[in-house]
Amino acid sequence: MATGVEPCNVVGVPPSRSWRVSAAALHTPALAGMILVGLLGLAEATSHLSAVRNALKAPSVGSPSRRFELQLDGLDRFVESDRHVDCIILGNSTALLGVDPEVLAESYHARTGRSLRCFNFGVGGMTASAAGAVAPILVERYQPRLLLYVVSPRDVGQSVDGPRLAQTPWVQYRLGAFSGEGWLAEHSAAFRYYLLYRQWLDPSLWPAAASAGGTDRAGFLRAKIRLPLSPVLWEHTVRTYAEVARQPPSAAELAGFERVLALSAEGTRVVIVEAPVHERLRDWAKQSTSFYGDAMTALRRAARRQHVAFWRAPTRRIIPADGWSDFVHLGASGAAGFSEWLGARLAESRG
Amino acid sequence: MLALWLALLVVGVVTYHRLRPRLQLYWLLLLSYAFYAWWAGRFLPVLVLLTLAGYAIARRLDHSGSPQGHADPARRRWLWIGIGLNVAALALLRLGYRGEPFAEPFAVLGVSFYALQIMAYLFDTYSGILKTPHTLTELALYVAYFPKMAAGPIERPQAFLRQLLEPRGVDDARFARAATLIAVGLTRKLVLADPLAARLSPDVLMTPAAFDRMTLAATVLGYAFVLYNDFAGYSSIARGVSALFGIELSQNFAQPFAAHSFTDLWTRWHITFSHWLRDYVYLPVSRYFLRRDLRRTNTANLLVPPMATMLVCGLWHGASFNLLLWGGLHGVYLVLERLARLRWPPAPGAALPAWRRAAGIALVFSVSCWTLVVLLLPTTRALEVWAQLLTGPIGELPDLRLLLYMLPSLWLDWMQSRHGEDVVFMPWPRVARAALLAIAIPLWLAAYSTAPPRAFVYQGF
Numbered sequence: 001m002a003t004g005v006e007p008c009n010v011v012g013v014p015p016s017r018s019w020r021v022s023a024a025a026l027h028t029p030a031l032a033g034m035i036l037v038g039l040l041g042l043a044e045a046t047s048h049l050s051a052v053r054n055a056l057k058a059p060s061v062g063s064p065s066r067r068f069e070l071q072l073d074g075l076d077r078f079v080e081s082d083r084h085v086d087c088i089i090l091g092n093s094t095a096l097l098g099v100d101p102e103v104l105a106e107s108y109h110a111r112t113g114r115s116l117r118c119f120n121f122g123v124g125g126m127t128a129s130a131a132g133a134v135a136p137i138l139v140e141r142y143q144p145r146l147l148l149y150v151v152s153p154r155d156v157g158q159s160v161d162g163p164r165l166a167q168t169p170w171v172q173y174r175l176g177a178f179s180g181e182g183w184l185a186e187h188s189a190a191f192r193y194y195l196l197y198r199q200w201l202d203p204s205l206w207p208a209a210a211s212a213g214g215t216d217r218a219g220f221l222r223a224k225i226r227l228p229l230s231p232v233l234w235e236h237t238v239r240t241y242a243e244v245a246r247q248p249p250s251a252a253e254l255a256g257f258e259r260v261l262a263l264s265a266e267g268t269r270v271v272i273v274e275a276p277v278h279e280r281l282r283d284w285a286k287q288s289t290s291f292y293g294d295a296m297t298a299l300r301r302a303a304r305r306q307h308v309a310f311w312r313a314p315t316r317r318i319i320p321a322d323g324w325s326d327f328v329h330l331g332a333s334g335a336a337g338f339s340e341w342l343g344a345r346l347a348e349s350r351g
Numbered sequence: 352m353l354a355l356w357l358a359l360l361v362v363g364v365v366t367y368h369r370l371r372p373r374l375q376l377y378w379l380l381l382l383s384y385a386f387y388a389w390w391a392g393r394f395l396p397v398l399v400l401l402t403l404a405g406y407a408i409a410r411r412l413d414h415s416g417s418p419q420g421h422a423d424p425a426r427r428r429w430l431w432i433g434i435g436l437n438v439a440a441l442a443l444l445r446l447g448y449r450g451e452p453f454a455e456p457f458a459v460l461g462v463s464f465y466a467l468q469i470m471a472y473l474f475d476t477y478s479g480i481l482k483t484p485h486t487l488t489e490l491a492l493y494v495a496y497f498p499k500m501a502a503g504p505i506e507r508p509q510a511f512l513r514q515l516l517e518p519r520g521v522d523d524a525r526f527a528r529a530a531t532l533i534a535v536g537l538t539r540k541l542v543l544a545d546p547l548a549a550r551l552s553p554d555v556l557m558t559p560a561a562f563d564r565m566t567l568a569a570t571v572l573g574y575a576f577v578l579y580n581d582f583a584g585y586s587s588i589a590r591g592v593s594a595l596f597g598i599e600l601s602q603n604f605a606q607p608f609a610a611h612s613f614t615d616l617w618t619r620w621h622i623t624f625s626h627w628l629r630d631y632v633y634l635p636v637s638r639y640f641l642r643r644d645l646r647r648t649n650t651a652n653l654l655v656p657p658m659a660t661m662l663v664c665g666l667w668h669g670a671s672f673n674l675l676l677w678g679g680l681h682g683v684y685l686v687l688e689r690l691a692r693l694r695w696p697p698a699p700g701a702a703l704p705a706w707r708r709a710a711g712i713a714l715v716f717s718v719s720c721w722t723l724v725v726l727l728l729p730t731t732r733a734l735e736v737w738a739q740l741l742t743g744p745i746g747e748l749p750d751l752r753l754l755l756y757m758l759p760s761l762w763l764d765w766m767q768s769r770h771g772e773d774v775v776f777m778p779w780p781r782v783a784r785a786a787l788l789a790i791a792i793p794l795w796l797a798a799y800s801t802a803p804p805r806a807f808v809y810q811g812f
Contacts, residue, residue, distance in 0.1 A: 015521075017595055018367075018368050018375070018518065018519055018520045018521060019368035019519065019521055020370070020519075020520055020522045020523075021521055021523055021526045022520060022523055023522060025523045025526045025527060027781065028527070028781055028784055028785050028788065029530075029785075029788065031781060031782065031785035032785040032786070032788035032789045032792070033787040033789075034785075035782075035786050035791060036789035036793070039789055039790070170546070172538075194793065194797065197797055198800065198801045201546050201549070201797060201801040202549075202801045202802060203549045203550070250567045332687060336505050
């Protein structure tokens with residue numbers, strides 16, 4: 001109907017017809033989408049081949065800790081070859097360098113005649129909040145009879161690395177918090193290699209990745225370097241420990257510790273072991289700050305409340321003078337002594 | 352953030368193509384000012400004022416109003432007032448924010464680019480190249496057009512403004528070219544430049560004495576590839592985005608690492624800036640000397656125009672001695688090349704023998720990388736790097752993973768040299784193009800999700 005009024009000179013009236021793109025222009029992107037789906041399927045199938053898996057590095061689950069991923073892959077391979085794992089040793093770098101599962105198993109076998117297949121799941125920087133997130137996953141996934149948690153007061157200090165590890169989408173997904181990345185990391189082998197590629201792109205993760213590796217098939221990292229227990233090292237260690245002690249034990253970290261203890265109520269035997277620490281450092285900690293005493297007291301009380309055994313190693317008796325890699329970590333002979341003692345203690349406690 | 356930009360771009364393009372041609376210009380101008388306000392709101396008044404001043408002065412420069420033409424001293428005075436205004440704004444903003452070019456998110460965003468374009472508009476109006484009078488909207492859009500705002504290309508007024516007066520359709524072919532340019536640009540930026548930059552340790556150039564020659568050479572080489580892929584990536588994305596609005600922007604890079612002479616290099620690297628320098632610095636200076644002596648051996652004409660041009664080029668990058676030295680060195684290379692050509696003139700029409708071309712490419716690439724050190728570092732530090740490159744221990748083979756970024760970059764260059772920058776993969780069968788896109792998508796996603804993209808190197812200019 002003619003109204004005598006010109007169409008309004010605004011949006012869309014009439015369109016300028018400057019867009020003359022037909023549906024055919026989308027054929028290439030659509031084909032690319034189909035090819036991408038095909039490639040992803042192919043990548044997924046290939047990633048499951050053991051030949052490919054053996055040829056490639058351990059995949060990633062998108063965590064900030066390469067060590068964590070290597071230990072996870074190592075545990076998978078351990079279970080694949082040994083069919084099951086009896087005991088998982090959990091903890092930070094003091095556990096990683098301090099417990100040799102083979103020595104522990106031999107000590108145990110010598111006293112009981114029974115074998116004990118153990119895997120050391122020590123991860124540098126894995127504080128109690130991270131252990132509290134990771135332990136339920138390990139227990140559910142590998143069904144160990146025993147969980148040995150090697151704990152030190154630093155595990156309940158304020159931390160950044162521990163909570164970051166606990167917040168990894170895959171870890172959170174396994175704990176029940178859904179996320180796309182977590183789901184993919186759990187269900188897609190190709191995606192785990194994609195995450196590894198992403199990790200390769202991220203410079204902030206390179207130092208950790210470069211220092212990871214070197215563990216034996218049971219996850220134990222034999223300390224190759226023994227630092228001279230020099231005044232410089234002492235200064236550095238004390239400075240680090242004083243920094244941690246500036247704030248009281250973290251409630252979040254203590255809650256993580258409680259989550260590890262709670263597994264004892266679900267059919268897994270949980271044993272807490274205090275990480276050995278050099279006598280000089282222990283004396284310094286006792287005298288110069290209340291943090292270490294408070295932290296150990298809190299840990300002991302929590303274990304007692306949940307009826308979980310809490311052991312302390314007779315460090316002076318079992319660790320030789322040259323058994324330290326530094327003031328905090330055990331060297332090879334120290335780890336052998338500590339692991340031997342742990343095996344004996346486990347054998348004793350069976351009855 | 353990227354998702355937001357993509358959404359805004361889609362809204363911008365869809366709305367644009369629903370409008371009448373004249374309204375499309377207003378819409379683009381609105382988008383452009385909104386873009387500028389988002390990034391550098393407090394400097395929007397500078398952009399607007401320079402545009403208004405440029406428009407007002409250009410009206411006084413228009414040939415039609417002056418019976419004396421070029422000889423009219425009033426017109427010349429107005430021209431230099433306009434040029435002076437833009438140079439002053441450029442110098443003040445660049446000097447004022449030299450220490451923090453990326454503060455107040457990209458505070459001086461684009462000033463080095465839009466000031467040159469206003470000057471080009473004034474020069475071309477004065478010389479009569481621009482014959483059609485343009486509206487304020489058209490000039491404002493030429494100056495502020497958002498795809499080229501942050502880091503160019505530096506468009507010639509005539510080529511850009513002509514498109515505003517013509518129909519600006521987007522058909523299948525242009526859409527495919529736009530998508531290709533954006534895809535290649537994203538790949539250069541996200542997959543090549545940023546991850547390569549992350550692999551290069553800044554400590555190497557900061558403390559050169561602690562590193563061997565191989566490591567230093569690999570780092571300098573790496574930065575050459577970073578700079579190239581970052582800037583070429585940006586230019587490619589800008590051209591692709593602009594093509595979605597039916598406006599073509601000029602090519603800014605043409606396989607610069609394949610330059611066989613320094614003259615050739617400046618026709619391949621930051622081409623639009625090179626053209627600007629040629630048109631508004633080199634040629635006027637050269638004409639000045641040629642008017643006095645037309646001989647080919649005119650020494651002043653052999654020396655001064657290239658030196659002046661490259662010194663301006665250095666100053667444009669920043670007012671510091673190292674940048675002046677960088678420009679000066681390139682000026683010297685051009686002068687030496689001209690002298691060599693005078694001494695050994697090439698046979699007219701004869702193609703360069705393959706071995707000479709290869710030797711030229713190797714020489715130009717090595718010397719450019721060597722000179723790049725002083726573009727990247729303060730002079731004293733650059734001298735340390737050069738000294739270490741000459742006298743330091745040889746060292747071991749550098750990290751070969753750097754090749755994972757350099758070789759694809761060279762491959763992209765090769766493909767673009769064969770088929771053209773914007774239609775690079777168009778001659779391929781559809782399946783091959785689709786497969787390439789299918790491979791590129793996860794690479795973009797991986798790079799983007801690993802770390803937020805770094806600011807474009809030239810973004811703060």
